[in-house]
Amino acid sequence: MKRNSVVGLGLCLAMLGLAADGGEHELFExxxxxxxxANTSPEWFEDAKLGIYCHWGVYSVPxxxxxWYPRFMFQDGHEVQDFxxxxxxxxxxxxxHKFVPMFTAEKFDAAEWAEVYKxxxxxxxxxxxxxxxxxxxWDSRWTPWNAKAMGPKRDVLGELAAELRKRDMKVIATFHxxxxxxxxxxxxxxxxxxxxxxxxxxxDKRYATASAEPVLxxxxxxxxxxxxxxxxxxxxxxxxxxxxxxxxxxxxxxxLVPEEFRQRFCAAYYNHAxxxxxxxxxxxxxDDLPADVALLDIEKGGxxxxxLKKWMTDDTVSFGSWSYTTDxxxxxxxxxxxxxxxxxxxxxxxLLNISPHPDGSIPQEQKDILRQLGDWLKVYGEAIFDTRPWxxxxxxxxxxxxxxxxxxxxxxxxTPEDYRFTMSKDGKxxxxxxxxxxxxxxxxxxxxxxxxxxxxxxxxxRVVELSSGRDVEWESLDTGSYLHYPDMxxxxxxxxxxxxxx
Numbered sequence: 222m223k224r225n226s227v228v229g230l231g232l233c234l235a236m237l238g239l240a241a242d243g244g245e246h247e248l249f250e251x252x253x254x255x256x257x258x259a260n261t262s263p264e265w266f267e268d269a270k271l272g273i274y275c276h277w278g279v280y281s282v283p284x285x286x287x288x289w290y291p292r293f294m295f296q297d298g299h300e301v302q303d304f305x306x307x308x309x310x311x312x313x314x315x316x317x318h319k320f321v322p323m324f325t326a327e328k329f330d331a332a333e334w335a336e337v338y339k340x341x342x343x344x345x346x347x348x349x350x351x352x353x354x355x356x357x358x359w360d361s362r363w364t365p366w367n368a369k370a371m372g373p374k375r376d377v378l379g380e381l382a383a384e385l386r387k388r389d390m391k392v393i394a395t396f397h398x399x400x401x402x403x404x405x406x407x408x409x410x411x412x413x414x415x416x417x418x419x420x421x422x423x424x425d426k427r428y429a430t431a432s433a434e435p436v437l438x439x440x441x442x443x444x445x446x447x448x449x450x451x452x453x454x455x456x457x458x459x460x461x462x463x464x465x466x467x468x469x470x471x472x473x474x475x476x477l478v479p480e481e482f483r484q485r486f487c488a489a490y491y492n493h494a495x496x497x498x499x500x501x502x503x504x505x506x507x508d509d510l511p512a513d514v515a516l517l518d519i520e521k522g523g524x525x526x527x528x529l530k531k532w533m534t535d536d537t538v539s540f541g542s543w544s545y546t547t548d549x550x551x552x553x554x555x556x557x558x559x560x561x562x563x564x565x566x567x568x569x570x571x572l573l574n575i576s577p578h579p580d581g582s583i584p585q586e587q588k589d590i591l592r593q594l595g596d597w598l599k600v601y602g603e604a605i606f607d608t609r610p611w612x613x614x615x616x617x618x619x620x621x622x623x624x625x626x627x628x629x630x631x632x633x634x635x636t637p638e639d640y641r642f643t644m645s646k647d648g649k650x651x652x653x654x655x656x657x658x659x660x661x662x663x664x665x666x667x668x669x670x671x672x673x674x675x676x677x678x679x680x681x682x683r684v685v686e687l688s689s690g691r692d693v694e695w696e697s698l699d700t701g702s703y704l705h706y707p708d709m710x711x712x713x714x715x716x717x718x719x720x721x722x723x
Contacts, residue, residue, distance in 0.1 A: 247488070248492055248495050249487070251484035251488040253514060256487045256488060256491065256514045257511065257513040257514055259487075260500065261502070261503070261514065261515055261516055262530075262531035263500035263501075263502065264500075265344075265391065265500060266468070266500075266502050266531065267531060268606060268607045268646075269344035269345055269391065269570060269606070270344070270561070270565050270605050270606055270608075271345075271561060271570065271571050271573065271598075272344065272345040272346055272391075272570065272571070272572045273338040273341055273345075273572075273573050273575065273591065274346060274347045274349065274393055274535075274572060274573075274574055274575075275348045275349065275576065275577055276288050276349050276352065276537075276543040276544040276576060277348060277349070277544065277545075277576070277577045277581070278324070278349065278354065278356055278358060278544070279291075279321055279354060280352065280544055281544050281545050281576075281577070281579040282320045282323045282324050283304075283305070283308070283320070284545060284546050284579060285546055286301045286304070286542070287541070287543065287544060288352060288353075288542060288543050288544035289301075289353075291317045291354040291422065292421050292422060294312050294317060295317075295422060295423040295425060295428050296412060296414065296423050297412050312428055313427050313428055316429035316430075317354065317422075317440075317441075318366075318429065318437065318440055321356070321371050321372050323579075324579065325372065325373060325580070326368075326372065326579075326580060326581040327580050327581065328578070328580040328581040329375065329377065329577075329580075331377075331380035331384040332384045333583075334381055334384065334577075335384035335385050335387070335388055335390070336388075337575075337583055337588055337591055338385065338388075338390065338591070339388045339390065340592045341573070341591035341595045342594060342595040342598035343390065343573070344390060344391060344606070345385075345390055345391035345392065345393050345467060345468060346385050346390050346391075346392065347378075347381065347382070347385070347395065347466065347468075348381060348394070349397060350378055350394040350395060350396055350460060351396055351397065351398045351401075351456065352398070353398065353400045353401055354401070354421065354440075355398060355401040355421075355441065355442060356368070356440065357456060358378050359376055359377065359379060359459075359460060359463070359464065360376040360379065360463075361456060361459060362459065363452050363455045363459060364439045364440070364452070365439060366439055366440045378394060378464055379463070379464060382464050382466070391467035391468065392464070392465075392468070393466060393467065393468035393469070393470060394464065394470075395469070395470040395472065395535075396456075396469065396471050396472070397471075397472035398456070399453070399471070399472070399473075399474040399475045399477055399478050400421040400473075400474045401420075401421055401422075401442040401449075401453075402420060402442045402444075402449045402453070402477075403422060403424060403431075403441060403443040404420045405417050405419075405420055405424035406424065406443060408424055410424065410425045410426065410427070411423065411425070412425065419474065419477060421442070422442065424443075430443065431443055439452075450478065450479060450482050453478060453482060454485060454489075457486050457489070457490075458486075458489050461489060461490055461493050462493070465493075465497065466501070467501055468501065468503075468504065469490060469501070469502075469503055470518060470535070471503075471504065471505050471509065473506045473507060473509070474509075475505060475506070475509035475510065476508065476509045483509075483510065487503060487514055490503060502515075502516060503516065504516045504533050505518065506518050506519075506626070507627075516530075516532060516533060517532045517533070518532070518534065518572075519532065519533075519534050519624065519626060519627050520534070520535055520536075520624075520625070521534070521535070521536050521537070521624050521625055521630070521631055521632075522534060522623075522626050522627050522628030522629060522631060523560070523567060523621075523624070523628050523629050523630075524564075524568075524629070525628065526567065527566075527567045527568055527610045527613070527614050528568050529568065530568075531568060531569070531570070532568065532570075533570045533572055534564055534570075534571055534572065535572040535573075536560065536573055536574065537573070537576070538551055538552055538574065538575055538576070538587055539551050539552065539576060540632070542576065543574055544576050545576040545577060545579065546576075549576060549584075551586050551587060551590060552590070552632075554593035554597075554714065555714040555715070556633070556634070557573065557590060558594060558597050558714050558715055559633065559714075560633070561573075561594070562605070562641050562656065562715060563614070563615075563633075563641060565605050565608065565610075565641075566611075566641035566642055566654070567610060567614045568609070568610045575587045575591070597712070597714055597715065600687070600712070601654075601687055601688065601712075601715065601716075603652075603687060603717075604652035604687065604717045604719070605643065607646055608643040608645060608646060609643070609645075610644065611642040611643060611651055611675075612642075612675045613642060613669055613675050614642060615640050615641035615642050616640065616668075616669060617635065617636065617638050617639025617640055617656070618638050619635050619636060621633045636657055637655055637656065637657030637658055637659050637660070638665075639656040639657070640653055640654060640655050640656060640665065640667075641653075641654045641656065642654070644678075648678055648679075649721070650719050650720060650721050651677055651678075651719075651720040651722070652687070652717055652719055652720070653665075653667070653704060653717070653718040654717050655715060655716045655717075655718070656715050657713075657714075657715065657716075658711045658712065658713050658714075658716070659711050659716060661706055661707070661708045661710075662707075662708045663706045664703045664704060664705045664706060665703070665704045665706070666701055666702075666703055667701055667702045668700065668701035670697075670701055670702040671698075671700055671701045671702075672699065674701075677720065677722060678722060679722035679723050680722065680723045681695055681720055681721070681722060681723070682721045682722060682723045683721050684704065684718055684719065684720050684721065685718070685719050685721065686707060686709070686716070686717075686718055687717040687718065688712065688716070688717070689709065691709065692707075693705060693706070693707055693718055694707075695720070704718055
């Protein structure tokens, strides 16, 4: 893990006037070797653990299927196209861009959103700045298809970022627009999903997705590759300069963007941060960026074991779509808490998605989940925030399935026999987090704490139940240690026992 000295040097250069925009003395050059000098995981991100963002855009208007509606409405035989024809008409007559005037966002309140985000206990927040559909949620000069010029006619990213910062939260902007470029140009029709998947929109000359009209090209991506590459990078540089996000996360298919442009983005972001006394984070998926240049994200998945390098998962509060649909099923709060605990125990951070209504209001059920998460963290957050992984992450009978995008699934049903460890970053306390309600008067055998297995980093001074400060009996044996549960009321979701070391 890189230290902060490199960024500090950049600040000194900036103060001397040697790191002006476009200057030859920029700290980072657009090469992987130079970019590998960056501190990919600053301490604030190591400590933060939890972020909240949302999928909300033009694709929310139909409230059907998922945020991939813009693709599948153009795919013959797909259920989304059937729905679209029944409710809006043939996609040749009612293409995706006709939803834009319907995306009015009349109930969007950035201050209320920021309060809801803050209620979860999260330390950073934001939204999908641009999804695969090519509609920008900020005031952009690169495309007319943006929320300030059309639809809501508001700078959504700018308003939300300002309100989050008022609440001492960092800002994340996520980008999914690597798939927006129409890579199937020249064909009469590319309806086979396997042949067209590298582009979000189905290429078909019956539809606007193949339009050569300059304004529509900016949305559907049917444009010269060089021009599109410049637009891809220009949007990012615009957001960096105008909104200064603390984290930029990329969805899949970033590998389809030419290496030169990926390198130029990374250099621009890291250099801008150095000039402005900021420590920023780049997050990617799969193998889209080098591991020593940015941090890996595992969508809806986690690590099986501890990873010594910081990582992140993006997950959502629902069992289904990332964007709002009328049939969205929301996870129980306990599942979200347990997932966060498991991720943190393995050196990860969670980026949790919510799904606002098309009008910009956040469904009450989702607000309740975030509030319940925040209520738990108010009591037990000491075992989550500002911690580091211990030697082992934990144990228990629950065996998670594999996730849909690698790693282990985040949909698990843990028991009070499952437990996780974290450690204070000063090494003076180890936390045992029991994923359920313990039996009062019972005990938990921690075989991992045997001297010949994973000894604690110091002698035990005392053990307390975190919510009450009540002393807990700790029994050390050669084969492990017993944690004796006091006879008291316990939290139904998860409970924390703090091992204080001498």
